[in-house]
Amino acid sequence: MTGAAIEFNPYSHAVHDDPYPYYKRLREEDPVHYNKEHGFWLFTKWDDCQAAFKDFKTYSSSNGVALEADQNATSGYPMFINMDPPDHTRIRKLLSGLMVPQRIRRLEDYTRQKAVALLEPHLARGELDLIQDFSAILPMDVISTMIHVPESDQADVRQWADDLIYREDGQFGLNDRNINAYMKIAGYFDELARSLAGRPHDPDDMFSCVLQAERDGKMTHDDVIGFGILLAVAGNETTTKLIGNMGFRLWQHPEQRQRLVDHPERIGDGVEETLRYDGxxxxxxxxxxxxxxxxxxxxxxxxxxGLCIISASRDEERYERAEEYDVFRGARDHMAFGTGIHSCLGAALARLEVRVCFEELLKRIPHYDIDMSRSDRTHNPNVRGFTTLPITFEPVV
Incomplete structure (x- = not known):
């Protein structure tokens, strides 16, 4: 290392505002960094993260995927992201067929209709909160079509998910707010699964397939609850925040936004660049x-x-102009969805949702401004994004 030791605290709210200078310095000076205060290592280079993802025998998921040390993942409901083979292989094999791209593509029309329905009430006013009025609602609504969460319950499930991941400034480990949210969301999916258990099996229905796997003895009831929690939290929170991050970066880089307005067929490439640059x-x-x-x-x-996947995706040894946001780069080999046996099953759904959102948003609102004084971020070492992001634009009549 050169110069003073790097003080990097991923639990600090100040770091959450802009962690990228820290990551850059860590890549350059201390790529295998040890945090003495909290007792964890952090890999920030592409090659090291890639090798760790692929070597599940050395780098195990069995104690959970949160950064906190001594986390006992087995104390909660089982989720296959917290498993190693053979348990991981068993559950992933059951679920992977439910998330293949051709099945996810069936959701495009519904996603588009929902995006338009969320945008249109705000067009004449010339303002909306990109998170609260749009991105916090759409992913949960789409997922709810897959796991039977009625519209009347979606706001509660979203709030529990928000409360589950939120960390106070400097908070290490879980507090009562996080634990209570976990128990509420687990109880909800316990009741939901039991209420749907008697329905005839529908092979085109995701939750029906999971419940059938329970009846066949291939999944336990606790596995089913863990599956619901995982979709509601990981599938909702990360996509919600990704939409906000892309909206922010396109505002921050108006020339890049104009490129997508002029070439809407390249919006998918813009999604990939946002995943790489600010996933x-x-x-x-x-x-x-x-x-x-x-x-x-x-x-x-x-x-x-800790595998710092967003830092790995900005590794200068992997990408030219790695610190530049270039929506036409279109690189899909970033690490935003992990790699190896734990690569994200929901990647195709996230890509579809964010692409459709910006196809419809930029069609109607090609130019907008953000009031950063009224914006706010979520605070979590694993997930980065906004909880509020007010945008203004010329009213559309």
Whole structure:
């Protein structure tokens, strides 16, 4: 390392405002960084994160994917992202067929109709909150068509998801707000699964397939509850925040926004660049299962390791002009959805939702401004994005 030691606290609200200078310095000076205060390692380079994702025997998910050390993931409901083979293989095999791109494409028309319905009431006023009025609602609504959450319950489920991931400034570990939200969302999906258990099996219905797997003994009831929690939190929160991040970056870089307005067929490339440059998933935790040495640093069995996937996707040794936001770059080899056996099953759905959102938004609101004084961020070391993002524009009549 050169100069003063790097003080990087991913639990600090100040860091959440702009963590990228920290990541850049870590890549350059201390790519395998040890946080003494909280007792975890952080990988920030592409090659190191890639190798760790692929070596699940050394870097295990079994103690959870949050960064916090000593997290006991087995105390909650089982989720396959917190599993290693063979359990992970068993559950993922059951679910992967439900999230294939051709099945997800069936949701495009519904997603588009919902996006238009959310935008249109605000057009004549010339303002809306991109998060509260739009991106916080759409992903949960789309997911709810897959897991049977009625519209009357969606606001509650969204709020529990928000409360589950929120961290106070400097908060390490879970507090009562997080735990209470977890219990409420778990109780909700317990009741929902039981209420739907008697319905005939429908092979085109995702939740029906999960319930059939429970009846066949391939999943436990707790597995079903964990599946609901995972979709409601991971599938909702990350897409909600990604839409906000893309809206912010296109405002910050108006020349890039104009490129997509002029070439709407390239909006999908803009989604990929936002995933690479400012994706909502910042880092993911692993536990070292054996002693290992990386770049001369000795990691011991039992140590927590954070894979900083958003830093890896800005690695200058991987991408030219890595610190530039270029919506025509179109690179799909970023690490926003992980890689290896734990690559995100919901990637196709997230891509579809964000692409459709901006196809409809930029068609109606090609130019907008953001009032940053009224914006606010969520605060979590793993997930980065906004909770409020008010935008103004010329009224559309």
């Amino acid at each position: 909502s998933s910042q880092m993911i935790g692993r536990t070292a299962m054996r002693d290992v040495e990386v770049r001369g640093r000795k990691i011991k069995a039992g140590d927590r390791v």
